[in-house]
Amino acid sequence: xxxxxxxxxxxxxxxxxxxxxxxxxxxxxxxxxxxxxxxxxxxxxxxxxxxxxxxxxxxxxxxxxxxxxxxxxxxxxxxxxxxxxxxxxxxxxxxxxxxxxxxxxxxxxxxxxxxxxxxxxxxxxxxxxxxxxxxxxxxxxxxxxxxxxxxxxxxxxxxxxxxxxxxxxxxxxxxxxxxxxxxxxxxxxxxxxxxxxxxxxxxxxxxxxxxxxxxxxxxxxxxxxxxxxxxxxxxxxxxxxxxxxxxxxxxxxxxxxxxxxxxxxxxxxxxxxxxxxxxxxxxxxxxxxxxxxxxxxxxxxxxxxxxxxxxxxxxxxxxxxxxxxxxxxxxxxxxxxxxxxxxxxxxxxxxxxxxx
Amino acid sequence: xxxxxxxxxxxxxxxxxxxxxxxxxxxxxxxxxxxxxxxxxxxxxxxxxxxxxxxxxxxxxxxxxxxxxxxxxxxxxxxxxxxxxxxxxxxxxxxxxxxxxxxxxxxxxxxxxxxxxxxxxxxxxxxxxxxxxxxxxxxxxxxxxxxxxxxxxxxxxxxxxxxxxxxxxxxxxxxxxxxxxxxxxxxxxxxxxxxxxxxxxxxxxxxxxxxxxxxxxxxxxxxxxxxxxxxxxxxxxxxxxxxxxxxxxxxxxxxxxxxxxxxxxxxxxxxxxxxxxxxxxxxxxxxxxxxxxxxxxxxxxxxxxxxxxxxxxxxxxxxxxxxxxxxxxxxxxxxxxxxxxxxxxxxxxxxxxxxx
Numbered sequence: 001x002x003x004x005x006x007x008x009x010x011x012x013x014x015x016x017x018x019x020x021x022x023x024x025x026x027x028x029x030x031x032x033x034x035x036x037x038x039x040x041x042x043x044x045x046x047x048x049x050x051x052x053x054x055x056x057x058x059x060x061x062x063x064x065x066x067x068x069x070x071x072x073x074x075x076x077x078x079x080x081x082x083x084x085x086x087x088x089x090x091x092x093x094x095x096x097x098x099x100x101x102x103x104x105x106x107x108x109x110x111x112x113x114x115x116x117x118x119x120x121x122x123x124x125x126x127x128x129x130x131x132x133x134x135x136x137x138x139x140x141x142x143x144x145x146x147x148x149x150x151x152x153x154x155x156x157x158x159x160x161x162x163x164x165x166x167x168x169x170x171x172x173x174x175x176x177x178x179x180x181x182x183x184x185x186x187x188x189x190x191x192x193x194x195x196x197x198x199x200x201x202x203x204x205x206x207x208x209x210x211x212x213x214x215x216x217x218x219x220x221x222x223x224x225x226x227x228x229x230x231x232x233x234x235x236x237x238x239x240x241x242x243x244x245x246x247x248x249x250x251x252x253x254x255x256x257x258x259x260x261x262x263x264x265x266x267x268x269x270x271x272x273x274x275x276x277x278x279x280x281x282x283x284x285x286x287x288x289x290x291x292x293x294x295x296x297x298x299x300x301x302x303x304x305x306x307x308x309x310x311x312x313x314x315x316x317x318x319x320x321x322x323x324x325x326x327x328x329x330x331x332x333x334x335x336x337x338x339x340x341x342x343x344x345x346x347x348x349x350x351x352x353x354x355x356x
Numbered sequence: 357x358x359x360x361x362x363x364x365x366x367x368x369x370x371x372x373x374x375x376x377x378x379x380x381x382x383x384x385x386x387x388x389x390x391x392x393x394x395x396x397x398x399x400x401x402x403x404x405x406x407x408x409x410x411x412x413x414x415x416x417x418x419x420x421x422x423x424x425x426x427x428x429x430x431x432x433x434x435x436x437x438x439x440x441x442x443x444x445x446x447x448x449x450x451x452x453x454x455x456x457x458x459x460x461x462x463x464x465x466x467x468x469x470x471x472x473x474x475x476x477x478x479x480x481x482x483x484x485x486x487x488x489x490x491x492x493x494x495x496x497x498x499x500x501x502x503x504x505x506x507x508x509x510x511x512x513x514x515x516x517x518x519x520x521x522x523x524x525x526x527x528x529x530x531x532x533x534x535x536x537x538x539x540x541x542x543x544x545x546x547x548x549x550x551x552x553x554x555x556x557x558x559x560x561x562x563x564x565x566x567x568x569x570x571x572x573x574x575x576x577x578x579x580x581x582x583x584x585x586x587x588x589x590x591x592x593x594x595x596x597x598x599x600x601x602x603x604x605x606x607x608x609x610x611x612x613x614x615x616x617x618x619x620x621x622x623x624x625x626x627x628x629x630x631x632x633x634x635x636x637x638x639x640x641x642x643x644x645x646x647x648x649x650x651x652x653x654x655x656x657x658x659x660x661x662x663x664x665x666x667x668x669x670x671x672x673x674x675x676x677x678x679x680x681x682x683x684x685x686x687x688x689x690x691x692x693x694x695x696x697x698x699x700x701x702x703x704x705x706x707x708x709x710x711x712x
Binding site: 068070112115138143257258266274313314332352353 | 364365367368369370401423424426444446447448449450468469471472475494498499500501502503609611613614615618620622623626627629630631632654655656658669670683686687688689708709711712
């Protein structure tokens with residue numbers, strides 16, 4: 001199949017990524033990191049495309065962050081050789097795959113509980129190997145993680161005591177805008193670990209919101225960030241970027257104008273997802289910034305044009321910046337890159353659906 | 357690959373469909389339709405699996421309903437030969453595919469506007485063919501559809517006047533619990549069409565909520581319904597079924613218990629979706645009915661166990677009835693059928709991601 005296509009040939013709904021905006025996004029944050037001596041480890045959940053991870057590495061990232069083994073396998077297949085999986089890995093089938101992965105890439109995982117550590121150690125010890133493990137710390141975001149620096153020290157001690165696992169440091173998915181508290185937490189945990197002879201080599205923090213405050217995490221040795229490569233409506237509304245910095249749009253067609261103000265497009269929750277992230281509406285329409293996508297069913301999006309001077313016609317195409325790009329990437333088998341010569345290139349989303 | 361697997365070998369998160377519950381769901385609603393002389397046309401958006409459409413047809417359905425051409429193509433490939441696409445189809449590439457599809461199955465589409473009708477007619481006339489078209493009517497659900505019975509008559513007249521399209525009747529996606537108003541609307545539209553010599557052969561209504569009131573749509577000649585094959589939390593909360601009737605669960609693993617009451621699983625919005633459909637929480641846990649899935653990030657689900665007497669352990673597997681099964685089906689490349697012999701069969705979700 002010829003992978004180069006013209007815009008008019010695109011069947012909607014589909015995803016279009018403006019390559020120039022995307023490359024600018026990669027460069028801009030890399031430059032910020034470089035100027036602040038921050039080690040960058042991009043999270044590939046946002047795009048799930050190995051070629052984009054290679055661009056991030058070429059720009060200066062030291063490796064990638066995955067959430068699941070199945071994602072990591074895809075990126076290892078594509079030649080990425082430094083992977084951090086920020087997830088508790090459990091169970092025989094997953095451990096088998098993890099061990100296979102550890103043989104071919106520099107692999108690190110996280111753990112926040114004894115059971116995970118014991119399973120990892122038992123499996124890797126049996127296979128005469130040792131896996132690098134970070135202790136996941138809940139510094140206030142209230143998802144996973146040990147609850148106190150003392151608990152971090154205890155889990156580090158367990159990792160340090162077992163054959164089959166190697167204590168490599170700490171990891172946190174921090175709450176937004178609380179760098180001072182996060183630093184204090186991590187510093188105490190680091191010092192407690194050092195006190196028992198376990199110096200963290202890596203202290204990994206991250207998060208796209210407020211990513212231009214990454215320099216404030218002075219306890220961290222690396223920063224993980226995902227959404228910045230595309231950006232989306234959630235980041236615009238937080239003030240982290242502008243719509244001109246949003247590289248990904250969902251291209252949709254106007255299929256019905258049943259009333260003066262109601263316009264219906266062929267993109268619903270199976271294209272834009274239902275993610276609201278606390279916002280109003282289901283995306284931002286580049287051609288009609290005042291229009292509101294007020295309701296999605298699975299394959300229809302209903303838009304209110306009552307605040308707009310102009311109305312689209314049936315058959316018109318609209319470019320929609322989604323609320324949350326990471327979940328949109330997980331719906332489409334491929335996306336189209338809009339290149340600087342205005343040609344489109346079809347690119348597989350190789351890790352789409354790799355959630356296990 | 358051996359497609360038969362044991363439960364313990366499943367990597368989570370994944371989708372498990374209890375075949376017996378599913379078959380009972382198919383039979384129960386088919387029997388209801390049979391006993392009320394209702395013609396059933398299942399919507400395949402819920403499962404996106406051709407083998408399940410064949411089961412629905414074997415049970416007595418007359419054909420299937422798709423929302424997009426790309427779905428219909430998959431089901432036509434699998435031998436389904438009566439397909440209604442309830443969507444305005446526009447644009448050259450889609451019309452080409454529609455014409456190819458019309459050559460191999462009994463195909464009907466809908467239209468709610470002149471532009472769609474004119475495009476369909478021009479394309480099919482040029483190819484010496486004629487496509488069956490229903491006029492989509494907005495009887496109160498406020499999505500697509502002509503706004504009045506008079507507008508339905510006008511669009512029917514246009515269809516009747518053009519070579520390349522054939523007027524076949526009316527279609528509506530009705531509002532819930534307003535059968536009387538919907539009937540009145542459809543009756544008036546039917547009579548207006550008949551008055552100009554265009555007798556609707558088909559009047560298609562549908563909707564899963566309140567599907568056991570399908571008999572009340574006495575103007576309709578067929579009923580479309582999707583979710584009934586699996587059922588989900590939204591239908592339980594509406595009183596349309598019970599949890600024992602829910603055939604699909606997302607199987608997840610407990611990966612972290614950071615606090616006494618917080619449990620984290622490996623299924624987030626990339627497995628359960630963010631669809632709330634007006635409800636609280638992101639699914640119902642079969643093993644812990646009192647537990648509340650209160651937050652999803654992409655690959656983590658946070659559960660509050662404070663109302664539960666018992667707590668799961670790390671590594672335990674949980675069966676979650678999703679809020680909305682149709683969008684979950686669209687995330688997974690395959691599902692596992694749990695058969696009556698307790699063996700699992702891996703089945704491709706052939707039309708997953710077919711949204712264009």
